Amino acid sequence: MIVTSSIPVKTLERLLLYRWTLKNYLDPENTHIVSRRLSEITGFSPAQIRRDFMSIGYSGSSAHGYKIKDLINAIDKAICPHSAQNIAVAGIGQLGKAVINYIQGRSTLLKIKAAFDNDPEKINKVFHGVRTYHTDEIEKIIRKEDISMAILALPPANAQEIAMNLVNAGVKAFLNYSPIKLNLPEHVYIENRDMLLAVEKIAYFARSLKKGTDENEGIS
Amino acid sequence: MIVTSSIPVKTLERLLLYRWTLKNYLDPENTHIVSRRLSEITGFSPAQIRRDFMSIGYSGSSAHGYKIKDLINAIDKAICPHSAQNIAVAGIGQLGKAVINYIQGRSTLLKIKAAFDNDPEKINKVFHGVRTYHTDEIEKIIRKEDISMAILALPPANAQEIAMNLVNAGVKAFLNYSPIKLNLPEHVYIENRDMLLAVEKIAYFARSLKKGTDENEGIS
DNA sequence: TACTACCTGTGAAATATTTCACAGCAGAAT
DNA sequence: ATTCTGCTGTGAAATATTTCACAGGTAGTA
Known part of the structure; x- marks a missing residue:
């Protein structure tokens, strides 16, 4: 058994978000999901999503992508509490x-x-x-x-x-x-x-985006 | 005049925290601060703090460190609103x-x-x-x-x-x-x-730290 | 003046994180 | 059975972020 060291904080945050997203997404129509679709929903890149799942040792199928139910379980096992x-x-x-x-x-x-x-x-x-x-x-x-x-x-x-x-x-x-x-x-x-x-942070972006024709104008 | 591209998000967050910290720290006794001291307060490394100030073009003095009042102004100029x-x-x-x-x-x-x-x-x-x-x-x-x-x-x-x-x-x-x-x-x-x-995230760390004699036991 | 102590600014190295790009697989279609 | 399509898993490259380590500066002291 491989005893990996701890998951990077950023990966942890994404995994929590995937888990939450997947729970909402799961229904009889949607039993599987591919990384591209999850990318559209969460905004993270498909490659990153695949790597994140790799990091908790969960494998999908090359035909149907990831089986949502199992994937949620895998995330649970990796990062969620097992007892109260x-x-x-x-x-x-x-x-x-x-x-x-x-x-x-x-x-x-x-x-x-x-x-x-x-x-x-x-x-x-x-x-x-x-x-x-x-x-x-x-x-x-x-x-x-x-x-x-x-x-x-x-x-x-x-x-x-x-x-x-x-x-x-x-x-x-x-x-x-x-x-x-x-x-x-x-x-x-x-x-x-x-x-x-947090408000000061979004204020910074509200300013950058105010009149910006392009997105790179943090300091002028 | 150098027109740098936008400040990285992480730097932005730290700058906001420095600014807030410095405002609290400033008083007639403390007109200056060195990176080591600010590191003790904020938890970021002295090198990182110096680099962050570098990134907004603020220079300290090698004898007294950074002049807090000017430093706050420099941060304001770089990342805070100039109008409402x-x-x-x-x-x-x-x-x-x-x-x-x-x-x-x-x-x-x-x-x-x-x-x-x-x-x-x-x-x-x-x-x-x-x-x-x-x-x-x-x-x-x-x-x-x-x-x-x-x-x-x-x-x-x-x-x-x-x-x-x-x-x-x-x-x-x-x-x-x-x-x-x-x-x-x-x-x-x-x-x-x-x-x-956020709670799920801290729960992860509460678990890791529960019985841990060392800090690396994210997955067991 | 010379010496000491401690600081900043920063190139370069180290590390962390993300993306690229493609081999290889699995079902669908013919 | 063979071909086609679209996906995963992943080594390697690219990028982003942090730290190291030290040259050079400034005040204090004798």
């Missing part, structure tokens, strides 16, 4: 609730099991099946619910401290929507999703 | 409101000028200074307010159609939080931010 992984949301303001709204129920194995906040008003309220606890209870609840991931949707002032508490309780990976650079131990994974930076 | 750019939010549910909450007021030149929804309950309400209009008015409002960018926070069912209406009205770039692959003309820029994919 539980999530906490820190900060149960508008964004925290939006995240719960958005995530909860969309995955069978990834579940939000608790929310944390320090506003007494919010404690013990249940939203979409998620109970909010006081941040003092992080240690206890994280261990009790076996939570290994957290989504931060907090005001920046508290984010660092609360993230550190979560790490100490056993959280290994963060999705950080708070506009702050977290300073956490090396072994913790952090994915930053600052909305303002 | 207006934004619309499509879908004024929990996520749409969270986005407005988060963005509005954090940038002087990027402003959310309108929201769209088709729930009659929401029309004409004003939230953080942003009025919600019916989606039928997209064409009119986008042109009136000179909006070139849109943030999509809609249920997937409507997203494609509304995005297309926005494009027809003149929107050039999208930040898409709806879990859907948009099919829009080539010249439109789309930045996808599906939250579920």
Whole structure:
């Protein structure tokens, strides 16, 4: 058995997107898909798609392309959880609730099991099946619910401290929507999703494309 | 004068982060910064940081490093708007409101000028200074307010159609939080931010890091 | 002035990622 | 059975991105 090293992050991201796309595409009419078609849908090149599937060891047929059901299974095996992984949301303001709204129920194995906040008003309220606890209870609840991931949707002032508490309780990976650079131990994974930076990024492209007759005019 | 071609996307992202970091770092004590220090804060290597600044033509001093104020200006000149750019939010549910909450007021030149929804309950309400209009008015409002960018926070069912209406009205770039692959003309820029994919991504790392004594065990 | 320490800017090397291009296969058609 | 078509898998090339490593600069110190 070949024990390959880990999948490159970019490949991982594409695989997740293929998986999601394929689930939508699959129906009795469409049991198979060829790389060119998937390319049209996702925007990645056919060659890249084939290479990505190669990287997880899935082979298609030269006549019908890839069998969608098997392909999804292969992606699952390579990069999706085999057992439940539980999530906490820190900060149960508008964004925290939006995240719960958005995530909860969309995955069978990834579940939000608790929310944390320090506003007494919010404690013990249940939203979409998620109970909010006081941040003092992080240690206890994280261990009790076996939570290994957290989504931060907090005001920046508290984010660092609360993230550190979560790490100490056993959280290994963060999705950080708070506009702050977290300073956490090396072994913790952090994915930053600052909305303002995202808007600034698209603003750059909106400008480049504004009057552009061609696409290359980043700096003038 | 050298008219370089456009900045690579990854460099752009880092520059935006430097800019934000530097703004926080700047105070009477810290007028200058060296690449090593900025590396400690941002996690990018000193060589990369120097090269990024090189790419926008900003030079530091070999004695004191980079003068923060000038550096921020140089980044502004290279990648930030020189005049106002207006934004619309499509879908004024929990996520749409969270986005407005988060963005509005954090940038002087990027402003959310309108929201769209088709729930009659929401029309004409004003939230953080942003009025919600019916989606039928997209064409009119986008042109009136000179909006070139849109943030999509809609249920997937409507997203494609509304995005297309926005494009027809003149929107050039999208930040898409709806879990859907948009099919829009080539010249439109789309930045996808599906939250579920983001969670699945961190879940992958949470697993790899769970019991790992070393960091390379993506597939076992 | 001379020496030290530490920094930037950058060519060149290293690495990572994507694309090219084609051999080889499998079903369809005749 | 043979030919045709269109697809996958993949070595090799191309491209993009990051790091190395060091020349050269500037301030501080004696």
